Amino acid sequence: MDLYDYFRSSASYRVRIGLNLKGIAPERHFIHLTRDGGEQFGKDFSRLNPQQLVPVLVDDGNAINQSLAILEYLDETHPEPPFLPATPAERARVRSLSLIIACDIHPIDNLRVLFYLRDVLGQEEEARNTWYRHWVAKGLEALEAALAGSDATGTFCHGDTPGLADICLVPQIFNAKRFDCLLDGYPTVMRIFDTCMAHPAFDAAQPAKQPDAE
Amino acid sequence: MDLYDYFRSSASYRVRIGLNLKGIAPERHFIHLTRDGGEQFGKDFSRLNPQQLVPVLVDDGNAINQSLAILEYLDETHPEPPFLPATPAERARVRSLSLIIACDIHPIDNLRVLFYLRDVLGQEEEARNTWYRHWVAKGLEALEAALAGSDATGTFCHGDTPGLADICLVPQIFNAKRFDCLLDGYPTVMRIFDTCMAHPAFDAAQPAKQPDAE
Numbered sequence: 001m002d003l004y005d006y007f008r009s010s011a012s013y014r015v016r017i018g019l020n021l022k023g024i025a026p027e028r029h030f031i032h033l034t035r036d037g038g039e040q041f042g043k044d045f046s047r048l049n050p051q052q053l054v055p056v057l058v059d060d061g062n063a064i065n066q067s068l069a070i071l072e073y074l075d076e077t078h079p080e081p082p083f084l085p086a087t088p089a090e091r092a093r094v095r096s097l098s099l100i101i102a103c104d105i106h107p108i109d110n111l112r113v114l115f116y117l118r119d120v121l122g123q124e125e126e127a128r129n130t131w132y133r134h135w136v137a138k139g140l141e142a143l144e145a146a147l148a149g150s151d152a153t154g155t156f157c158h159g160d161t162p163g164l165a166d167i168c169l170v171p172q173i174f175n176a177k178r179f180d181c182l183l184d185g186y187p188t189v190m191r192i193f194d195t196c197m198a199h200p201a202f203d204a205a206q207p208a209k210q211p212d213a214e
Numbered sequence: 215m216d217l218y219d220y221f222r223s224s225a226s227y228r229v230r231i232g233l234n235l236k237g238i239a240p241e242r243h244f245i246h247l248t249r250d251g252g253e254q255f256g257k258d259f260s261r262l263n264p265q266q267l268v269p270v271l272v273d274d275g276n277a278i279n280q281s282l283a284i285l286e287y288l289d290e291t292h293p294e295p296p297f298l299p300a301t302p303a304e305r306a307r308v309r310s311l312s313l314i315i316a317c318d319i320h321p322i323d324n325l326r327v328l329f330y331l332r333d334v335l336g337q338e339e340e341a342r343n344t345w346y347r348h349w350v351a352k353g354l355e356a357l358e359a360a361l362a363g364s365d366a367t368g369t370f371c372h373g374d375t376p377g378l379a380d381i382c383l384v385p386q387i388f389n390a391k392r393f394d395c396l397l398d399g400y401p402t403v404m405r406i407f408d409t410c411m412a413h414p415a416f417d418a419a420q421p422a423k424q425p426d427a428e
Contacts, residue, residue, distance in 0.1 A: 050359030051314060062303045066317070069309035076302040088290040089276045095283035099316075100265060103280070107321045116348070121337065134330065145264030 001026035002058040004048065006033045007210035010106060010171035011067040012055040016205035017167045018071045022078045026057070030212035033111070068102055071164060083164040094158045097146060097165035101172045105139035109175070129179060136172070136181045143169070144186040153188065155195055162199060170196045174206065215240040216272040218262065220247050221424035224320060224385035225281040226269040230419035231381045232285045236292045240271070244426035247325070282316055285378060297378040308372045311360060311379035315386045319353035323389070343393060350386070350395045357383070358400040367402065369409050376413060384410045388420065 003026040005012035019026060031039045031054050039045060040052045049056045049065045056063055057070045064070050075083040084091045109132050117123040147153045157165035173193045183190055196202040207213055217240040219226035233240060245253045245268050253259060254266045263270045263279045270277055271284045278284050289297040298305045323346050331337040361367045371379035387407045397404055410416040421427055
C-alpha cells in the first residue's frame with residue numbers, strides 16, 4: 001500500500017490516523033504542496049489524481065483519492081477495529097458527524113480557498129482569518145450540539161472506541177488551533193479531542209511527527 | 215419516513231433522487247430557506263438539525279442529516295437497487311467521484327458562503343458569480359478527467375445503472391446551469407447528466423417539480 005500525503009494537509013492527517021488505527025504501515029510519498037509549482041501539479045501526480053489534491057492511497061493498483069472514500073475503503077478491506085458502528089442508524093450518526101467537518105468546515109477553509117480570497121478578492125490576512133474562524137465556529141457549534149445532546153456520545157464521538165468522526169474531528173481542531181480559533185464554547189468537542197490525542201494512533205499521525213514536517 | 219427539504223437545495227435534491235430510485239415515498243415537510251428568519255432557524259427545526267440545514271430524513275425516530283449519510287443509510291436499509299457497486303475498490307471509486315462534488319464543489323458555493331461574500335466581504339454579484347463558476351470549473355475538470363479516463367465509466371458514472379455519483383452529479387449541474395457556468399469542456403459529465411435526466415427518478419426530483427417550488 002502506498003500513501004501520497006503532506007504533513008500539513010488535514011485530509012491526509014485523517015488517513016494517517018485511519019491507517020494507524022488499522023495497524024497498516026504504507027510506503028510513504030510526500031507531496032510538497034505550494035501555491036505555484038507545487039508537487040501536486042506535476043505530471044506524475046496529476047495522473048494519479050487529476051484533482052491535484054492529497055491524500056491518495058494506492059492499493060492493489062487502484063489509486064483512491066478523497067479521504068472519506070479512502071477511510072471507508074480501509075474499513076471494508078480491514079474490518080478490525082471498525083471505524084463505523086454496527087447498525088445503520090448508528091452508522092448514519094457517525095457519518096453525519098464526519099460530514100459536518102469534511103463537507104461543511106474543511107473545504108471552505110482549505111488552502112486553495114484562502115489563496116483565492118487573497119489573490120483574486122484581495123482580502124488581507126485579518127479578513128482571511130475571520131473567514132476561517134467563522135466557518136470553524138459554525139461547524140463546531142453544530143458538532144457540539146450534536147455531541148452534547150446525544151446519549152450515544154461516549155469517551156469518543158460515538159461510544160468508547162475511536163471511529164470515523166474522531167478521525168475527522170482531530171485534524172480540524174489542529175488546524176483551528178493553528179488559526180487561533182476560540183474553542184472554549186465546545187467543551188464536548190475538546191474533551192473528545194484531548195482523549196484522542198492521548199491515543200497513540202492519533203498522536204503518531206500529527207503533522208509535526210511526519211518525516212516531511214518543516 | 216419523513217423528509218425535510220427545500221426545492222432549491224441541491225443536497226435535498228440528491229436525497230429526493232435517492233428516495234425515488236429506492237421507490238420510497240416519504241412524508242414531505244418543506245423548510246423555506248431564507249437569509250434571515252428562514253424556517254431553518256426555527257426552534258423545532260433547529261432541534262431536529264442543530265446545523266440548521268436541509269435535508270433531514272427522519273426514520274424510526276432517528277433524525278439523520280447530511281445528504282451523503284442519508285444516502286448511505288438508505289442504501290443499507292433498502293439495498294435494492296444498490297447505490298454502490300459490489301467490490302471495495304469500485305465502491306471507493308464511486309464514493310470518491312461523489313465526494314469531489316459533495317466536498318470540493320458544493321459547500322464552497324453554498325448559499326451561506328455566497329451570503330458571506332456579499333454581506334461581510336462586500337463582493338458584488340459579478341465577483342460572487344465568478345467565485346461560483348471557479349469552483350464548479352475546478353471540480354468538473356477533475357470529475358471529467360476521472361470519468362473520461364476510466365473504463366469503469368459507462369452510461370452512468372459507474373457502469374450502466376445510476377448510483378451515488380450520479381445522484382451527486384445531477385443537482386450540481388442543475389445549479390451550474392442556474393449560474394450560467396460554461397459546461398462545454400465536460401462532455402462525459404454532460405452526457406451522463408443527459409442520461410440521468412431521461413430517468414424518471416432524476417426527473418421527478420428536480421426543483422421545478424417539487425410542491426414547494428416558487
